[in-house]
Amino acid sequence: xxxxxxxxxPGPRSALERVAPTDSRVLISGPPGxxxxxxxxxxxxxxxxxxxxxxxLNCAAMNPDRMEVELFGEETTAxxxxxxxxTLEQADGGTLLLDEVSDMPLETQGKIVRVLQEQTFxxxxxxxxxxxxxxxIASTNHxxxxxxxxxxxxxxxxxxLNVVPIEILPxxxxxxxxxxxxxxxxxxxxx
Numbered sequence: 495x496x497x498x499x500x501x502x503x504p505g506p507r508s509a510l511e512r513v514a515p516t517d518s519r520v521l522i523s524g525p526p527g528x529x530x531x532x533x534x535x536x537x538x539x540x541x542x543x544x545x546x547x548x549x550x551l552n553c554a555a556m557n558p559d560r561m562e563v564e565l566f567g568e569e570t571t572a573x574x575x576x577x578x579x580x581t582l583e584q585a586d587g588g589t590l591l592l593d594e595v596s597d598m599p600l601e602t603q604g605k606i607v608r609v610l611q612e613q614t615f616x617x618x619x620x621x622x623x624x625x626x627x628x629x630x631i632a633s634t635n636h637x638x639x640x641x642x643x644x645x646x647x648x649x650x651x652x653x654x655l656n657v658v659p660i661e662i663l664p665x666x667x668x669x670x671x672x673x674x675x676x677x678x679x680x681x682x683x684x685x
Contacts, residue, residue: 514540522633524662530633538589546588554594569620586626595632603648
């Protein structure tokens with residue numbers, strides 16, 4: 495069976511099939527451990543970008559001071575300066591998963607809004623605009639409405655990321671997926 499059989503009830507599964515061939519942004523929500531990244535990877539594999547990179551940036555694990563360098567890359571202006579490509583550049587032509595996007599610093603959130611609008615950014619320390627073609631998928635285990643209400647998440651970024659909202663329920667709320675999971679893991683362990 496295809497890996498996407500474990501994603502969730504027919505709603506998210508059919509949403510996966512509908513949204514995968516588009517370039518729509520997707521916000522995947524659900525509690526920890528339900529398979530949000532698995533769902534995002536399957537979405538990428540089923541998309542027209544499948545041959546291009548799938549890059550994950552875990553916003554929860556990232557030091558807030560390093561977030562912009564990780565996203566946008568870095569450039570030194572000294573003679574013979576060097577540059578480091580960020581995740582946006584690495585994902586050019588493919589998909590970038592902003593995992594646990596609700597943990598992204600507010601200042602960085604404002605810059606991401608601009609990138610989503612223009613698909614252009616500058617590296618930290620650089621001046622030259624860099625154009626990219628990246629599909630952005632975001633995931634969260636937080637209540638985004640509550641995060642916006644207390645000022646932890648920008649409303650404009652939420653609406654740009656939440657073009658296609660998909661909620662993945664915990665396995666206890668989707669018992670119909672258990673036989674497919676058992677079959678998948680049995681096949682996997684037999685190989």
